[in-house]
Amino acid sequence: MAVAIKPRIKLDKKEARKGDIVEVKALVAHIMENGQRKDAQGQIIPRKILNKFTCTVAGKPVFEADFEPAISANPYIQFKFRASESGPVVLTWTDDDGSTIVGEESITVT
Amino acid sequence: MRALHRRDVLAGAGALVFGSVAAVPARANNAQDLVKAFAGGRPATDAKVKLDLPEIAENGNTVPMTVSVESPMTEASYVAEVLVVGDGNPNGAIVTFRFTPASGVAEASTRIRLAQTQNVTAIAKMNDGSLFMATRPVKVTIGGCGG
Numbered sequence: 001m002a003v004a005i006k007p008r009i010k011l012d013k014k015e016a017r018k019g020d021i022v023e024v025k026a027l028v029a030h031i032m033e034n035g036q037r038k039d040a041q042g043q044i045i046p047r048k049i050l051n052k053f054t055c056t057v058a059g060k061p062v063f064e065a066d067f068e069p070a071i072s073a074n075p076y077i078q079f080k081f082r083a084s085e086s087g088p089v090v091l092t093w094t095d096d097d098g099s100t101i102v103g104e105e106s107i108t109v110t
Numbered sequence: 111m112r113a114l115h116r117r118d119v120l121a122g123a124g125a126l127v128f129g130s131v132a133a134v135p136a137r138a139n140n141a142q143d144l145v146k147a148f149a150g151g152r153p154a155t156d157a158k159v160k161l162d163l164p165e166i167a168e169n170g171n172t173v174p175m176t177v178s179v180e181s182p183m184t185e186a187s188y189v190a191e192v193l194v195v196g197d198g199n200p201n202g203a204i205v206t207f208r209f210t211p212a213s214g215v216a217e218a219s220t221r222i223r224l225a226q227t228q229n230v231t232a233i234a235k236m237n238d239g240s241l242f243m244a245t246r247p248v249k250v251t252i253g254g255c256g257g
Contacts, residue, residue: 021214036200064208070199072172072221082214
């Protein structure tokens with residue numbers, strides 16, 4: 001699982017005017033093991049989920065989410081931000097084991 | 111408490127096996143406690159929050175959910191945090207969204223797991239501490255707990 005997972009990220013526009021609302025959709029492949037299931041031997045499969053999601057635009061935090069085991073496998077997240085300056089749109093997911101999955105897009109604000 | 115819990119688990123398992131839409135009454139998990147802790151004992155008004163969920167979820171493993179909160183989203187007035195809980199999952203907490211004025215719009219979507227038919231509640235905390243909420247019942251045909 002430690003191999004680089006490439007998240008799929010889509011912005012509804014790559015160029016925006018200052019003040020425009022930009023929509024971000026992101027999907028990342030992850031089992032989101034909820035810690036409730038049992039294997040064939042009746043042993044509980046330990047929880048392993050992405051528990052935190054953050055998004056920064058041009059270095060400034062715009063949106064965050066805390067995921068619980070009740071988030072579906074291959075978590076999908078959609079949110080918006082108000083365009084204010086050009087820069088990278090960085091999405092970071094944090095795993096229970098502390099590793100992170102990072103995806104990046106960019107936005108140009110005119 | 112313990113007996114009640116076991117019975118509900120069995121009922122949930124029955125629904126899984128027979129695929130019936132047995133309306134299991136929502137059991138007491140920690141959802142209420144989470145809402146109380148989030149609200150800090152203050153009352154939440156049933157307004158401003160829109161919770162979009164299907165009335166009937168065929169597959170509880172992945173139920174699309176959108177939460178939006180009416181707010182100008184300016185430095186002076188914005189939605190800080192939204193907690194989503196379900197009263198029929200093993201754990202009440204589903205997701206917490208945190209917005210900033212730079213969010214522009216307080217709206218977020220994801221896909222959630224629902225173990226059984228239950229009520230889903232979204233409670234929003236504004237930057238001034240005021241609270242708003244919305245609750246939606248969702249019928250779940252196949253539970254999303256993975257057995």
